[in-house]
Amino acid sequence: MSVETQATAADSGAKATERFRANKSVTSEVTTERVNRLASRAIKALVDTVLEEKVTYEEYNALKAWLIEVGETGEWPLFLDVWVEHAVEEVANENRQGSKGTIEGPYYVPESPVLESPGTLPMRDDEPGTPLVLHGKVTKVDGSALAGAKVEIWHADDLGFYSQFAPEIPEWNLRGTILTDDDGRYEINTVQPAPYQIPTDGACGKLIEAAGWHAWRPAHLHLKVSADNHQLITTQLYFQAGEHLSDDIASAVKPELILNPQDKNDGSDKEVAYDFALAQAN
Ligand code: MBD
Numbered sequence: 452m453s454v455e456t457q458a459t460a461a462d463s464g465a466k467a468t469e470r471f472r473a474n475k476s477v478t479s480e481v482t483t484e485r486v487n488r489l490a491s492r493a494i495k496a497l498v499d500t501v502l503e504e505k506v507t508y509e510e511y512n513a514l515k516a517w518l519i520e521v522g523e524t525g526e527w528p529l530f531l532d533v534w535v536e537h538a539v540e541e542v543a544n545e546n547r548q549g550s551k552g553t554i555e556g557p558y559y560v561p562e563s564p565v566l567e568s569p570g571t572l573p574m575r576d577d578e579p580g581t582p583l584v585l586h587g588k589v590t591k592v593d594g595s596a597l598a599g600a601k602v603e604i605w606h607a608d609d610l611g612f613y614s615q616f617a618p619e620i621p622e623w624n625l626r627g628t629i630l631t632d633d634d635g636r637y638e639i640n641t642v643q644p645a646p647y648q649i650p651t652d653g654a655c656g657k658l659i660e661a662a663g664w665h666a667w668r669p670a671h672l673h674l675k676v677s678a679d680n681h682q683l684i685t686t687q688l689y690f691q692a693g694e695h696l697s698d699d700i701a702s703a704v705k706p707e708l709i710l711n712p713q714d715k716n717d718g719s720d721k722e723v724a725y726d727f728a729l730a731q732a733n
């Protein structure tokens with residue numbers, strides 16, 4: 452058994468919470484009127500559920516205990532990104548031109564090592580998984596090349612674990628930033644990730660089990676693509692014929708984001724192209 456299987460929900464939860472605090476500067480520019488409106492609606496949705504479903508004290512206390520545990524184990528980033536972020540992303544990008552985006556999830560780390568294109572993501576000598584080459588072009592919406600654009604990529608390993616959120620994995624494993632060349636091209640060598648199961652031993656796992664759901668996301672690559680004077684795209688790419696494309700627990704799959712890698716080197720490796728079109732900054 453790999454040491455990575457010792458990864459616990461509380462471990463990755465604590466790290467995701469710490470990461471969130473470091474990445475996101477939370478401002479208080481929300482007006483009283485807006486807070487009143489949103490908080491009232493959210494509370495009303497919960498109260499309506501209690502009234503309509505005739506929720507008992509036993510159930511109310513189970514909820515209270517569970518919410519306390521989500522916080523104690525640091526699983527708020529996981530809970531929110533799995534069940535709520537897709538709606539926020541939909542609203543945020545509904546009018547944006549260019550390539551599709553999807554949710555960021557809890558495991559992004561900024562300032563990953565910068566690689567010239569073509570580049571190979573930092574990985575272990577014996578990194579498990581099928582070698583994969585992802586290449587393509589970053590352009591403006593009109594199709595003209597964006598040279599020096601940043602393609603940040605991060606993904607889980609072949610066992611479904613992310614570096615910096617599970618123990619025993621080198622710091623920047625399977626994380627990197629590739630800059631596009633003069634023609635806007637990038638090429639990244641990595642390994643194909645495996646489907647990802649959210650931790651089953653924490654509060655979110657308990658909910659999934661109690662509700663009879665499954666805990667899986669399809670195999671995916673996370674990316675952030677950006678260039679001067681253009682809107683950054685946060686997205687994910689998935690793999691055709693992979694499991695859980697149609698029942699992603701995080702509701703983050705879109706048809707435009709599904710790759711169909713082809714055999715390379717007699718089938719020992721895979722290769723796929725994907726282009727990104729960035730909208731101009733507002
Ligand atoms: C992930 O890897 C992920 O991408 C999301 C959205 C939630 C949990 C784990």
Ligand code: FE
Pocket residue numbers: 556558647671673
């Ligand atoms: Fe992920």
